[in-house]
Amino acid sequence: SSFASQTYTARAAGFANDLAVQLLKLMDRKKTNLSIAADVTSKAELLQLADLLGPYICVFKTHIDILDDYDSSVPEALTALAEKHDFLIFEDRKFADIGSTVKAQYQSGVYKIASWAHITNAHPIPGEGIVHGLKEVGLPLKRGLLLLAEMSSKGTLAQGKYSMDTLAMAARNRDFVFGFIGQRRLPLDEPEKEDFLYLTPGVSMAQSGDSLGQQYRSPEQVVLESGCDVIIVGRAIYGAADPVAEAKKYQEAGWNAYLQRTRR
Numbered sequence: 612s613s614f615a616s617q618t619y620t621a622r623a624a625g626f627a628n629d630l631a632v633q634l635l636k637l638m639d640r641k642k643t644n645l646s647i648a649a650d651v652t653s654k655a656e657l658l659q660l661a662d663l664l665g666p667y668i669c670v671f672k673t674h675i676d677i678l679d680d681y682d683s684s685v686p687e688a689l690t691a692l693a694e695k696h697d698f699l700i701f702e703d704r705k706f707a708d709i710g711s712t713v714k715a716q717y718q719s720g721v722y723k724i725a726s727w728a729h730i731t732n733a734h735p736i737p738g739e740g741i742v743h744g745l746k747e748v749g750l751p752l753k754r755g756l757l758l759l760a761e762m763s764s765k766g767t768l769a770q771g772k773y774s775m776d777t778l779a780m781a782a783r784n785r786d787f788v789f790g791f792i793g794q795r796r797l798p799l800d801e802p803e804k805e806d807f808l809y810l811t812p813g814v815s816m817a818q819s820g821d822s823l824g825q826q827y828r829s830p831e832q833v834v835l836e837s838g839c840d841v842i843i844v845g846r847a848i849y850g851a852a853d854p855v856a857e858a859k860k861y862q863e864a865g866w867n868a869y870l871q872r873t874r875r
């Protein structure tokens with residue numbers, strides 16, 4: 612598509628959400644379209660990953676509720692590391708309730724996600740109220756939202772019309788929604804009217820899946836063939852003997868695929 616053939620920086624002007632503009636520019640500046648899915652259960656491990664891998668990533672993705680020893684020092688330390696290494700924090704919360712409830716879940720509770728996560732995400736399943744509820748909290752804080760248009764897992768119900776309706780929901784809320792969790796740029800065959808960012812999990816160069824339905828593709832398949840923008844890599848990096856060496860490999864593979872895609 613026409614957007615996928617442009618550089619991240621060139622595309623920044625087409626986004627209404629400030630955070631998307633920030634992310635697009637930071638990717639070209641750091642030469643990385645790699646996001647780490649830091650699915651570890653202790654705060655020491657989480658912060659160590661952020662500090663070690665920070666130089667090679669554009670987005671640090673968390674599941675903050677899997678930490679056994681969470682306390683409010685964690686978001687503080689993560690924020691400092693985000694500034695030190697120039698990356699954005701994405702809490703992969705996958706909100707999925709009515710607008711009024713997700714608003715409270717985003718703002719309040721133990722984690723107070725809106726106060727520290729630049730990016731979070733939501734399932735479109737409840738209807739557009741979920742976006743409006745999250746927006747009331749997130750927009751004044753200059754946050755951004757991703758909608759789950761597709762999933763990487765086997766048998767996912769998020770496909771076909773559901774994914775296309777998700778695209779339409781995002782298009783009506785471009786001030787806050789700047790992209791998707793998805794497996795390919797949508798729509799595939801029409802010229803796109805509006806640009807969105809696609810962040811794609813289910814990436815590994817070594818495995819084809821796990822025992823619980825996860826399905827993996829390579830950085831080339833994701834960025835070059837499917838036109839997605841950010842590769843999200845979890846166990847293939849933090850589970851390796853040398854996570855830094857592995858992160859460098861994925862950064863290079865993702866970046867080369869992007870260079871090939873944008874070559875004129």
Ligand code: S5P
Pocket residue numbers: 648650674703761762763764792812813814825843844845846847
């Ligand atoms: O469709 C999806 C959406 C997400 S956000 N499939 C996914 O796997 N994820 C997340 O990406 C998942 O919650 C996990 O944090 C990460 C994939 O981890 P990996 O270890 O399989 O790379």
